Amino acid sequence: MDAKTPPQLKYAPRAAERPSAAEAEAAVRTLIAYAGDDPDREGLLETPARVAKAYREFYSGYEEDPAAILDRVFDEAGGYDDFVLLRDIPFHSHCEHHMVPFIGKAHIAYLPNGGVVGLSKLARLVDAYARRLQMQERLTQQIADAIEIGLAPHGVAVLIEAEHHCVSMRGARKSGVSTVTTSFKGVFKTDPAERARFLQLVEGRR
Ligand SMILES: Nc1nc2c(ncn2[C@@H]2O[C@H](COP(=O)(O)OP(=O)(O)OP(=O)(O)O)[C@@H](O)[C@H]2O)c(=O)[nH]1
Numbered sequence: 001m002d003a004k005t006p007p008q009l010k011y012a013p014r015a016a017e018r019p020s021a022a023e024a025e026a027a028v029r030t031l032i033a034y035a036g037d038d039p040d041r042e043g044l045l046e047t048p049a050r051v052a053k054a055y056r057e058f059y060s061g062y063e064e065d066p067a068a069i070l071d072r073v074f075d076e077a078g079g080y081d082d083f084v085l086l087r088d089i090p091f092h093s094h095c096e097h098h099m100v101p102f103i104g105k106a107h108i109a110y111l112p113n114g115g116v117v118g119l120s121k122l123a124r125l126v127d128a129y130a131r132r133l134q135m136q137e138r139l140t141q142q143i144a145d146a147i148e149i150g151l152a153p154h155g156v157a158v159l160i161e162a163e164h165h166c167v168s169m170r171g172a173r174k175s176g177v178s179t180v181t182t183s184f185k186g187v188f189k190t191d192p193a194e195r196a197r198f199l200q201l202v203e204g205r206r
């Protein structure tokens, strides 16, 4: 990656080359045995192939180009001059430390600078970054950066709340802990009233 590479792509490394499905399945067999079960028993015979296939779905974000998701901007928004907020965008990700799910919701607002983007594209953007090995902080930052670069809006606000299964199922074993991360850019960073209005709209309905 050189200095000209857009920041959102710097945040999106891909493996130079992937192992084959057969190699991935062999690795899953090893993990089944490591868990203490017999990969040759009938109920588990097809599991390595299923897991390898599921991996392509869990980690499909590596196939996505966030810049391409936001490249269609609608210029005709009828003079709309307030922020656009998508609340409660559900996502499933995997923590890069344990490869265990963290599951939650993203709330995204941006103040358009002329053009607006199709609403579904913001939800797709969340998945493009969530369906990778992630940290919640980085996921939050990447979404905000991609919107800032892709739409050049007057401001961006991203709030993510999630439960990390590596904290609930193992390790500390604390269920129901919600981790909240935020990224504010432009007016949401400089204007406390705009930030407060965003937070009120996100929080006020719980
Ligand atoms: N900051 C941050 N930490 C995370 C995230 N997902 C998982 N973690 C934490 O990453 C840390 C990894 O800590 P280590 O001490 O290297 O690993 P560990 O021995 O498995 O840690 P424990 O989970 O405390 O048992 C743990 O504290 C996890 O809770 C995330 O998205 N952001």
Ligand SMILES: [Zn+2]
Residues within 6 Å of the ligand: 095, 096, 097, 098, 099, 100, 164, 166, 167
């Ligand atoms: Zn973890």
